[in-house]
Amino acid sequence: QLQLVESGGGLVQPGGSLRLSCVASGFSLDLRAIAWFRQAPGKERERVSCTSSRDAARIYADSVKGRFTISKDNAKNTAYLQMNNLNPDDSGVYYCASAPWPPGNWGCPNFAQYDFWGQGTQVTVSS
Numbered sequence: 001q002l003q004l005v006e007s008g009g010g011l012v013q014p015g016g017s018l019r020l021s022c023v024a025s026g027f028s029l030d031l032r033a034i035a036w037f038r039q040a041p042g043k044e045r046e047r048v049s050c051t052s053s054r055d056a057a058r059i060y061a062d063s064v065k066g067r068f069t070i071s072k073d074n075a076k077n078t079a080y081l082q083m084n085n086l087n088p089d090d091s092g093v094y095y096c097a098s099a100p101w102p103p104g105n106w107g108c109p110n111f112a113q114y115d116f117w118g119q120g121t122q123v124t125v126s127s
Contacts (some may be wrong), residue, residue, distance in 0.1 A: 002026035002116065004096050009121030015038070016086050022079040022096030022118055026066070033099045033109050034072050034079040040092035040124070048094070049081065050108035053101035059108055086125045095118040 008020040014076035020036070048061045060068050069082040079096055089108040096118040099109035 004118035006118040006121040009123045011124045017084045020081040024077045030074045035097045036081045037095045038092040056105040065092045088125045095120045
C-alpha cells in the first residue's frame with residue numbers, strides 16, 4: 001500500500017523535545033522531496049519544513065528556525081522532524097508529505113505537488 005505513517009507525537013512540557021518519524025510504504029523516498037506541515041485548531045495548515053530537489057536545501061518556517069531539524073534516511077525510507085525547545089504555539093497535528101523533486105535545486109515543491117500525505121500525529125506542548 002502506498003502510504004506515509006507518522007509517529008512520535010505526544011504531550012511535552014515547554015522547552016522539551018520530540019522527534020517525529022514518517023515511514024514510507026510502497027514507494028521510495030530516495031528521489032523525492034519530503035516536508036512537514038502542521039495545523040493548529042482554527043488555523044490554516046502551514047509548512048514547517050521541507051527539502052528541495054536532490055536534498056540540496058532544507059528550508060524552515062521562520063517560527064521554527066534554529067529549533068527544528070528535518071532529515072531523511074533513505075536506507076530506512078523514513079523522514080524525521082527533530083523538534084527542540086518546544087513552546088505551546090508549536091501544538092497541533094503534524095503531517096508529513098512527499099512530492100516529486102521540483103525543477104531547480106533550491107526551492108521546495110508547491111503545495112499541490114505533494115501527492116502522498118501521512119495521517120497526522122498530535123503534538124501538544126503544555127505545562
